[in-house]
Amino acid sequence: MLLRASSQAAGQEVDLSAAVEDATDGGVEDGVVLTAFAEAVVRATDDLDTARARALETLGPAKFVEAAATVGIFNGLVRVADSTGIPGDPQMLESTADVRGPLGFNRWTGATASGVAEAPA
């Protein structure tokens, strides 16, 4: 998982539960703002305007654009994986063996499609 690898490269220890739990920054700067913004866009929640304004105010214009771009492109990337059933990469499966079960990843529908659910823990 690139969240863990990039955090370790930056000398930080990240809590991967931030990927799935609300109100957790996981040790990532502005993590709560970022995840709230992502969730508001993906789920088209009523507080999207508020989440967007908070993201812009907290991050500033340049980082806000990057955040919007990341949320946008990953809405496409997940559909690339899910519509083609592309298998997970061996390196990714190996590096996430310890967290897939505890964080519930193996139960996701996409985990079945990508072979993650059957991969060794």
Next chain:
Amino acid sequence: MSFEDSRFPVPVREDMTAALRRSWADIGRPGTWWTGPERVAIAALARAERIQRNEPPWNRDHEESLTPLPAKAIEAARKIGADPTHLDRDWAEATITELGDAPYVELASVVVTTVAADAFCEAIGIEHETLPEPEAGEPTRERPDNMGDIGAWVPVQVIDWQRANVARALSLVPEGVRTFFRMVAAMYSGTATDFNEMVWDHRPMARPQVELLAARVSALNQCFY
């Protein structure tokens, strides 16, 4: 011109708007297996369905479709666009049997390009871009060599592949790869060298921030990949 700078509430990098414009125009052009009007129809169906994503599928409004698309293509555009967590191998195999594997992959490439651009608009706070005018012309119907089975639902490039599997998921339709992954490079990964670096200095945000967003979007879509 699509994605005009004046539409954005804050300045957007030029390489990002350039990629969005080129890929958006690609949707309207004749593809490899679908015509321009068919490709725009696929984009319109995906968009209309995704807008209603918080409604269960059986409760959504479907305008009487005037598109020339076969029923299975209409279903696929809607399902991939709005319900990616409901996709499974049985459904994909039935769809591919009816449409063909390469037309299915091209359809998916149009949907994912549309969804990514639409989600970006929603995130940054502007209306969805107007769909491109379809261009006349015939699909090329060119199937690439060196496709094989790696366990995906569709054949993918198998010769000398060193990158992440997701980057070859659409390789049965190279034009679809170019259209979508041009946006991926501008909006996320940068060059291959950039992507392999765990510490980024080519983007304003630190890479862990970018990857947290990526992880959260993936989790919300129940996509482990």
